[in-house]
Amino acid sequence: MHLQRRQRFLEAMAPDAVAILFGAKLATRSADTHYPFRQDSDFFYLTGFTQPNAIAVLRTDGGPAFTLFVEPRVEAEEIWTGNRPGVDGAKCDFGADEAHPMGEFSDALPKLIAATKTLYYVPGRNKAVDAHLVQINEQQRLRSRAGGRPTEAQMDPRAILHEMRLFKDAEEVDTMRRAASITFEAHRQTARLAKGGAYEYELSAQLDYEFRRRGAAGPAYESIVGGGANATILHYINNDQALCDGDLLLIDAGCELAGYASDVTRTYPIGGSFQGAKRDLYEIVLRAQQAAIQAAKPGGGLEQIHSAALEQLVSGLVGLNILKGSIPELIEKEAYKPYYMHKTSHWLGLDVHDVGAYTINGEARKLEEGMVFTVEPGLYIPAMAEEVPPHFRGIGVRIEDDLLVTPDGIENLTGAIPTQTDEVEAWVRDS
Ligand SMILES: [Mn+2]
The missing domain is CATH 3.90.230.10 (Creatinase/methionine aminopeptidase superfamily)
Structure with a gap:
């Protein structure tokens, strides 16, 4: 079901495009306690993934079609908060072609979007990633004589997703x-x-x-x-x-x-x-x-x-x-x-x-x-x-x-x- 939705989403994307989608994070209720976790609806619709703090990358540029960045399994933390699918579960249970620990996302980002013409992305959700994307694009522009290519267009993935969800x-x-x-x-x-x-x-x-x-x-x-x-x-x-x-x-x-x-x-x-x-x-x-x-x-x-x-x-x-x-x-x-x-x-x-x-x-x-x-x-x-x-x-x-x-x-x-x-x-x- 989620696979079919991802296929339809990929078909609706431009060619040579990358989509980056954020899952929801835990929200603080008070001090060190949190509200019950509820996954972002768009993220859930495409992935079925119900754990906090994940990023999905969908690509039509020849790279792996579906990559998940997730919280890795850490025994000392899982004793407190319960089992996580981790990197292996992201592949076996949620159908990711590739999966990596969340901690690797920032280092992976420049390569992920190096060749893309169109980026599907919702700004404002994650300030660090917003700023990183601007920086990567400026660097690509400065490197243009050496083949650097900034993203040509930034699109809102919700235009596709919300029409599907209707x-x-x-x-x-x-x-x-x-x-x-x-x-x-x-x-x-x-x-x-x-x-x-x-x-x-x-x-x-x-x-x-x-x-x-x-x-x-x-x-x-x-x-x-x-x-x-x-x-x-x-x-x-x-x-x-x-x-x-x-x-x-x-x-x-x-x-x-x-x-x-x-x-x-x-x-x-x-x-x-x-x-x-x-x-x-x-x-x-x-x-x-x-x-x-x-x-x-x-x-x-x-x-x-x-x-x-x-x-x-x-x-x-x-x-x-x-x-x-x-x-x-x-x-x-x-x-x-x-x-x-x-x-x-x-x-x-x-x-x-x-x-x-x-x-x-x-x-x-x-x-x-x-x-x-x-x-x-x-x-x-x-x-x-x-x-x-x-x-x-x-x-x-x-x-x-x-x-x-x-x-x-x-x-x-x-x-x-x-x-x-x-x-x-x-x-x-x-x-
Ligand atoms: Mn009502």
């Missing part, structure tokens, strides 16, 4: 389906805890537990567990307040499985029944989400999905007298922005806000087989929104699913997680 292959789709089903179970087991007096962190911990015990690495992003007005804070992650019966609870949480994210939001009625203004707003967002999913089709675009959601959100807000005026005009003037300030969709994959261009030559791109994206309309009425009738203030609702474009339509990967009010209520009441 289209999920069968194995990636399978992983994302499994991530969706773990997220289903985690939401189900957590919805039952949405009772007055429970603390948001208890539900957040339940999500973590359900993700981990089912084999996921954990949440794909900081879980948002926001009761009451906390649901109106888009990236609320404090998750430390008590829940109140009758309020809504917004849970935006999805697991990361084998590198791939799921991204699901549901809004649950704390105590088990949608009431009054909360039900009114929930039903508007539900209609918007259904209309948006209906609008999703191969050959269509994310803009149409967003428009379908907006149409329902705005007409719902007019119906509740929160907005006043003609619907097309309110949409045109973006009068909904105080209550719906984000877009309806983003790509999903190895990154939760996944890579891939949203426009091509200024035009919105068309949906094609293998793309995965979210549909997540919401309404957020700030607690301080004095222009809105008081009973609507401090209510936040979002409903989010993950959609896959198939050869003949759209598959809702997370559609089994209920959104209809009676089914959502049943999940909360289930004890």
Whole structure:
């Protein structure tokens, strides 16, 4: 799988080119402790290598097509941090044609790029290598009478990689389906805890537990567990307040499985029944989400999905007298922005806000087989929104699913997680 991806990447590279890609490093959490390691998504996509501090070199200049520089095996260090593939593992287990210890990269670099016309490289990741590349090129320029040849062009490898990553292959789709089903179970087991007096962190911990015990690495992003007005804070992650019966609870949480994210939001009625203004707003967002999913089709675009959601959100807000005026005009003037300030969709994959261009030559791109994206309309009425009738203030609702474009339509990967009010209520009441 990684071999095929490297072959496609090599085919997309210019001739006589060298690509240098950095893996992620350990990030300091405090003093001498680190955050859990998470490989750079591009690096993982091409290599499958999950250890910190590695460099991949891919070449179309006749040199070895795939070289890895990795942390070598050192018994005294591995006692503390665990076994490493090392140089031999890089070849045997990860398919490198050549592998070397990281410590040799700097000395190897001048020779690696001596004959290349095009260098694929992302500057800014490693200052020492950035500076070294400038120095090597200047030296090559000074040596031009003796045959020195500076690199002619520097390209961004992400232009190729991110276009590849946008289209999920069968194995990636399978992983994302499994991530969706773990997220289903985690939401189900957590919805039952949405009772007055429970603390948001208890539900957040339940999500973590359900993700981990089912084999996921954990949440794909900081879980948002926001009761009451906390649901109106888009990236609320404090998750430390008590829940109140009758309020809504917004849970935006999805697991990361084998590198791939799921991204699901549901809004649950704390105590088990949608009431009054909360039900009114929930039903508007539900209609918007259904209309948006209906609008999703191969050959269509994310803009149409967003428009379908907006149409329902705005007409719902007019119906509740929160907005006043003609619907097309309110949409045109973006009068909904105080209550719906984000877009309806983003790509999903190895990154939760996944890579891939949203426009091509200024035009919105068309949906094609293998793309995965979210549909997540919401309404957020700030607690301080004095222009809105008081009973609507401090209510936040979002409903989010993950959609896959198939050869003949759209598959809702997370559609089994209920959104209809009676089914959502049943999940909360289930004890
Ligand atoms: Mn999302």
